Amino acid sequence: MMDLDELVAAVGASAKYRGIDAALVRRIGQEELAKRRTLKEAIKATKDRLHQVGGAFLAQTMPYDHWLAELQEAAVAGDLRPACRAIMAHHASMRERLPFLDDFYAAIFADLPPIASVLDLACGLHPLALPWLPLAPAARYHACDIYAEMMAFIGAFLPLTGVQGRATTGDVTQAIPPEPVDLAFLLKAIPCLEQLDRDAGRRLLTATPARWLVVSFPSQSLGGRRKGMPTFYEAHFDDLIAGQDWAIRRIAFPTELVFVIDTGRHR
Ligand SMILES: C[S@@+](CC[C@H](N)C(=O)[O-])C[C@H]1O[C@@H](n2cnc3c(N)ncnc32)[C@H](O)[C@@H]1O
Numbered sequence: 001m002m003d004l005d006e007l008v009a010a011v012g013a014s015a016k017y018r019g020i021d022a023a024l025v026r027r028i029g030q031e032e033l034a035k036r037r038t039l040k041e042a043i044k045a046t047k048d049r050l051h052q053v054g055g056a057f058l059a060q061t062m063p064y065d066h067w068l069a070e071l072q073e074a075a076v077a078g079d080l081r082p083a084c085r086a087i088m089a090h091h092a093s094m095r096e097r098l099p100f101l102d103d104f105y106a107a108i109f110a111d112l113p114p115i116a117s118v119l120d121l122a123c124g125l126h127p128l129a130l131p132w133l134p135l136a137p138a139a140r141y142h143a144c145d146i147y148a149e150m151m152a153f154i155g156a157f158l159p160l161t162g163v164q165g166r167a168t169t170g171d172v173t174q175a176i177p178p179e180p181v182d183l184a185f186l187l188k189a190i191p192c193l194e195q196l197d198r199d200a201g202r203r204l205l206t207a208t209p210a211r212w213l214v215v216s217f218p219s220q221s222l223g224g225r226r227k228g229m230p231t232f233y234e235a236h237f238d239d240l241i242a243g244q245d246w247a248i249r250r251i252a253f254p255t256e257l258v259f260v261i262d263t264g265r266h267r
Contacts, residue, residue, distance in 0.1 A: 003039050004029055010043045016055050017047060019148035024171040025050070028196070053192040054146055057124060059090035064153035075160040084128040091125040093188050096218075096255040105132045107251050108214055108260055115139065117181040119210060121172050122146075122189035127154050130161040142177055143167045173197040176208055180266075184210035188218050188256065190240075191233070202240050205261075213261040220255055230257050 007029040011017045017025070029046045036042040067087050074083040085101075088094040097104055109115070114136040120126055123143040130141065141163040143154050151167040158165020168177070172189075173196045186204055193200035205213060217233035230252070237259060241248065247262040 003033055003042075006039060007033065007043050007046060011046055011050070014047070016058075017050055019169075020050060020054070021146040021148070021169050021171050023174065024146055024196075027171075027174075049195070053195055057092040062090060062150065064149055068153060068156050071157055071160055080131045080160065084131055088125050088128045093218075094125045094128070097129075097253070100253055101129065101132055104253060104258075105129070105134065108258060109134050111249065112183070112212060112260075115182045115212075117179075117183070118142070119177055119179075119181045119184040119208065120144065121176070121184060121186050121204065121208070122193065123154070123167075123185070123187075125150075125154075126185065126187060127158060127165075127167070130158070130163065135163065137162070139163050140181070141165045142179070142181070144170055144172060144177060146171060171196075172204065173200040176204065178209065180209040182210065183212040183214060184208045186213060186215045187258075188216050190215065190217065190236075201236075205240055206244075209265070211263060211265050213263060214258065215261065216256050216258040218255065219252070219257050233257060 004026065008022070008025050011025055011029065012020075025046065028049050029042065032042040032045040032049070033039070036045055070083045071080060071087070074080045085098060088098060116136040117140040118135065120141065120143040123145050127141065127143045135141075141158055143151070143158070143165070144167070145151055146169065148169045151169045155165065155167035158167065170177075173193050186208070190201040190204070193204070205215070215237070217229075217237065219230040219233075221227060221229065234257060241261075246264065249260040251258040251260065
């Protein structure tokens, strides 16, 4: 127990891992302490895993206070989009979509009725794309990720867009926000979450209380290599949805393969 406390303190002392959901750090730390010979090795292994599931996507600095001030100014000026675009470039996952942002949401929402409530699981900076989302007026938007500072920033940003917003810090492999929504995003998250829990993808698809699920997989690695990833993830997705009576639309974008699922669940 002492080792675990020491490990959690050591991980939290580095700026990159500060404010990550404490239960997640403890869980990974415990697994690594059981596997590694020394505390030092366990600390390094814990940091490596946290890097893989989240840290690798972040820019070196994330000046949230400065960004919020810019967004507040942009809201007063009446156009959030340029500021959102500039900030989204600081998260690798969002940066990849910037070249086709308009087409991305136009295609995803093409066949959907008005969406009045959204859950954005493992959201990263994706909520900053809200000005591009054709949601119903005053829609509810709940965003969730493991970074407390990022979620405080997103929580302060959401009201600027006119949604009724909420941002929470949490590990979605342990608990899925329970309130039913029209649509849940699970964008490029399943490969990360399955590194923490092999069954996370299947569980999130079956247990997220949403009528529509918008799920995506990267079609290239962070370094830009394709390495057969689209084929690999498509086969994995087929496996995850096996046996489900869902209507599914597949949309291929240059860096991302998207599935829009109508689960038929009650709204
Ligand atoms: C590849 S990024 C995708 C971000 C966003 N959904 C998008 O598509 O732009 C993966 C995200 O999952 C988050 N994440 C990793 N493990 C998580 C967990 N256990 N619970 C919630 N979020 C998690 C990371 O912090 C990161 O923001």
